Amino acid sequence: MENPWKFALIVLFAVRTTAAQTPAGQTALGPNQLQTQIRRLPNGKPDLSGIWQALNTANWDLEGQGGGPSPVLELGAIGATPPGLGVVEGGKIPYQEWAAKKKQENYKNRLKLDPELKCHLPGVPRATYLPYPFQIFSSVSQGKERLAIVYQYSYARREINMGKPTEAPIDSWMGWSNGKWEGDTLVIDVSAFTTPILLSPEGPPSEHWLDRAGNFHSDALHVIERFTPLGPNHLAYEALIEDTKVFTRPWKISMPLYRRLEKNMQLLEFKCPEYTEELLLGPYRKQPNK
Amino acid sequence: MKMSHRFFISTGTLTILIAFLSAAFVPVTGQAQTSGAATWTPPKATYSPPRTPWGDPDLQGVWDYQSRIPMQRPAQFKDKPTLTEAELAALAKTPPNQDSCGVGTRKDVACTPEQLADIGAYNEFWNNRNFLADNRTSLIVDPPDGRFPPMMPEAQKRQAEIQKTIGTFDRQRYDSWEDFPTVTRCITEHTPNGPQGYNSGTLITQSPGWIVMFRERLDTRIIPLDKRPHIDDHIRQWNGDSRGWFEGNTLVVETTNFTDKQIIGGGAGSTIPTGIPFGNIRLIERWVPVSAKRMNYYATITDAKTWTKPWTFMLPWERDNTYQLFEYACHEANIGILNSLRGERLLEQKAAEAAAKGALSSDQTSDGLIGATEAAIRSKLGEPKAVDYNGSRWTYETADGVFVLYLFFAEGKVKIATPNDLPLNAVKRR
Numbered sequence: 001m002e003n004p005w006k007f008a009l010i011v012l013f014a015v016r017t018t019a020a021q022t023p024a025g026q027t028a029l030g031p032n033q034l035q036t037q038i039r040r041l042p043n044g045k046p047d048l049s050g051i052w053q054a055l056n057t058a059n060w061d062l063e064g065q066g067g068g069p070s071p072v073l074e075l076g077a078i079g080a081t082p083p084g085l086g087v088v089e090g091g092k093i094p095y096q097e098w099a100a101k102k103k104q105e106n107y108k109n110r111l112k113l114d115p116e117l118k119c120h121l122p123g124v125p126r127a128t129y130l131p132y133p134f135q136i137f138s139s140v141s142q143g144k145e146r147l148a149i150v151y152q153y154s155y156a157r158r159e160i161n162m163g164k165p166t167e168a169p170i171d172s173w174m175g176w177s178n179g180k181w182e183g184d185t186l187v188i189d190v191s192a193f194t195t196p197i198l199l200s201p202e203g204p205p206s207e208h209w210l211d212r213a214g215n216f217h218s219d220a221l222h223v224i225e226r227f228t229p230l231g232p233n234h235l236a237y238e239a240l241i242e243d244t245k246v247f248t249r250p251w252k253i254s255m256p257l258y259r260r261l262e263k264n265m266q267l268l269e270f271k272c273p274e275y276t277e278e279l280l281l282g283p284y285r286k287q288p289n290k
Numbered sequence: 291m292k293m294s295h296r297f298f299i300s301t302g303t304l305t306i307l308i309a310f311l312s313a314a315f316v317p318v319t320g321q322a323q324t325s326g327a328a329t330w331t332p333p334k335a336t337y338s339p340p341r342t343p344w345g346d347p348d349l350q351g352v353w354d355y356q357s358r359i360p361m362q363r364p365a366q367f368k369d370k371p372t373l374t375e376a377e378l379a380a381l382a383k384t385p386p387n388q389d390s391c392g393v394g395t396r397k398d399v400a401c402t403p404e405q406l407a408d409i410g411a412y413n414e415f416w417n418n419r420n421f422l423a424d425n426r427t428s429l430i431v432d433p434p435d436g437r438f439p440p441m442m443p444e445a446q447k448r449q450a451e452i453q454k455t456i457g458t459f460d461r462q463r464y465d466s467w468e469d470f471p472t473v474t475r476c477i478t479e480h481t482p483n484g485p486q487g488y489n490s491g492t493l494i495t496q497s498p499g500w501i502v503m504f505r506e507r508l509d510t511r512i513i514p515l516d517k518r519p520h521i522d523d524h525i526r527q528w529n530g531d532s533r534g535w536f537e538g539n540t541l542v543v544e545t546t547n548f549t550d551k552q553i554i555g556g557g558a559g560s561t562i563p564t565g566i567p568f569g570n571i572r573l574i575e576r577w578v579p580v581s582a583k584r585m586n587y588y589a590t591i592t593d594a595k596t597w598t599k600p601w602t603f604m605l606p607w608e609r610d611n612t613y614q615l616f617e618y619a620c621h622e623a624n625i626g627i628l629n630s631l632r633g634e635r636l637l638e639q640k641a642a643e644a645a646a647k648g649a650l651s652s653d654q655t656s657d658g659l660i661g662a663t664e665a666a667i668r669s670k671l672g673e674p675k676a677v678d679y680n681g682s683r684w685t686y687e688t689a690d691g692v693f694v695l696y697l698f699f700a701e702g703k704v705k706i707a708t709p710n711d712l713p714l715n716a717v718k719r720r
Contacts, residue, residue, distance in 0.1 A: 042343045049497040135500075135512065137495045137502050138497055139350070139495070139496055139498075140343065141342045142340055142348060142350075144350075146495050148495040148502060148504070155508050155618070159615070169614060169616075170616065173617060173622060174617055197622060197623050264514075266512065266521075268521070268525065268527065269527040269528060273476045273620075273624075274477050276621075280628070285465065285467070285631065286635070
């Protein structure tokens with residue numbers, strides 16, 4: 001018997017009668033097309049399995065920016081900042097006064113401070129819009145719904161608890177994820193992020209940045225993510241960001257996510273700790289002439 | 291052995307004769323072939339797991355593979371592939387490994403100077419031991435003697451050369467981060483993965499056409515099940531490139547495209563000895579369900595440039611629904627490598643400074659303390675800062691607070707000094 005799951009997939013494509021919910025202003029497909037084209041789990045919920053990627057400049061600056069030069073002279077146009085419209089609802093991140101100043105300082109010192117530079121875990125929501133693909137594994141089996149997200153970047157990954165919400169046993173870089181369905185929208189509540197950590201005795205603590213422009217949050221971050229299928233190959237992604245230590249009010253980002261449609265697409269390794277060793281440890285390497 | 295195989299399929303009488311002749315080649319675990327053929331034959335599943343809605347065996351959930359069985363059969367068990375019940379019971383009473391002395395050892399534990407001076411591993415306190423019932427004396431099931439097969443002469447030469455150029459746990463040489471196992475560098479563990487002291491919990495999630503394994507430490511193995519071709523030969527990865535399929539109830543995964551950058555063994559979970567680049571390895575793994583709770587995991591390693599024949603080890607995996615995987619944010623706070631390298635460079639700097647002032651004779655460094663009595667040490671260095679382990683470890687520090695000097699005593703005399711090249715005039719007198 002060859003590939004029994006292929007047959008099952010056809011069954012999973014079965015039509016569901018209720019209309020899929022789409023966020024306001026996002027109407028990629030008419031309701032009938034949408035119903036027939038979304039792959040579904042045996043429990044009728046959308047099957048979000050697949051390899052996805054954001055296609056925007058959110059990782060350079062959530063608020064959007066004109067094009068800009070590279071912060072590293074030698075990188076010329078390769079390291080230049082691409083222009084982008086921004087993904088923040090209302091355009092601006094509502095920082096508390098001190099935090100707005102800190103963000104400016106962060107930007108000035110970004111070549112020393114950006115945790116992405118050091119290949120630190122990106123947290124949520126930054127993991128979603130890093131310029132790397134990620135893969136969702138979704139299934140319902142033996143009555144249990146399972147959801148896992150693996151990011152190509154470093155060893156970032158999340159197991160989403162789709163059962164009764166649970167308390168985080170400990171803080172972590174990627175947070176603690178409790179998922180549930182609201183209609184056709186997957187809603188993930190993420191909290192319990194680590195406090196900044198001191199990597200090097202001489203260095204500054206590693207903090208949580210939302211992008212390369214120095215936008216940041218604290219360990220009080222609480223994110224509510226929403227994934228809504230717009231069709232077979234597109235998801236609407238929203239993240240409501242709350243952090244009473246840093247912002248004056250909750251704020252939202254939104255963007256489409258695109259299915260990577262290349263034949264035989266797969267995540268490859270991007271084990272970036274290796275690419276930071278010279279940067280972080282270089283001064284402590286034995287010099288050949290010593 | 292090809293000949294005996296041919297005889298085997300002819301007559302029953304000959305079967306008995308040949309079985310006798312080939313007794314030395316029958317795999318110890320008994321799951322494998324009875325034909326006497328030299329090639330190891332994977333065993334069949336004896337349990338049929340429930341199915342996913344799309345028809346694959348459902349292996350989802352958390353599995354663990356703690357084991358205290360060595361990869362290779364120790365010499366004392368040369369002709370003894372399995373232990374008796376009585377021997378197992380005796381083994382269960384002994385500490386799981388020799389390093390119940392070591393970093394963090396309780397100060398009332400009796401340890402030898404060598405054990406106390408060995409800072410290579412955590413002691414038993416740190417380990418999570420959930421050993422599975424297993425009476426074997428080696429993880430290797432093929433070759434049947436439970437040992438790695440002979441290496442090719444060229445590979446032996448290559449291994450010796452690599453061992454000369456890199457630091458290892460044994461050499462304790464830390465010129466660069468490249469002298470550390472990749473798990474210490476927070477990059478990856480060995481695939482295939484072996485037993486380790488803790489964090490071997492593995493979460494399996496499946497979706498149609500895919501299976502993904504979260505190893506608690508660092509690695510996520512994403513395995514497509516659609517028999518697509520491997521990635522291009524020039525793309526190399528630490529965990530290689532895996533392609534999987536089900537043969538009945540058994541998950542079979544073939545992995546190629548490993549990187550030659552992986553050359554150091556000895557770290558937790560490592561399976562391939564140090565000095566063997568992974569690039570030419572073709573790995574076949576089989577997860578063979580044998581009960582609702584247990585799969586036997588077989589890894590067959592083929593590398594004709596290194597070994598004269600393929601070899602296979604087996605590690606039982608047991609379902610553990612109580613195991614909670616935690617985030618292994620290793621690189622984010624990897625001060626271990628940073629401080630090891632800093633320490634080495636500081637030692638070199640001190641040595642250079644000392645050399646600039648003229649070479650120190652051995653009685654001017656801590657090396658010269660070997661063999662000295664307690665009274666002699668007191669008269670040279672004054673009172674120690676601390677005395678631990680029933681008097682067997684004395685601690686001094688340098689006046690600048692940078693270095694700690696440990697002196698380990700046996701029978702009233704210093705047996706080991708760590709570090710052994712510390713100028714004695716740098717030691718703080720109390």
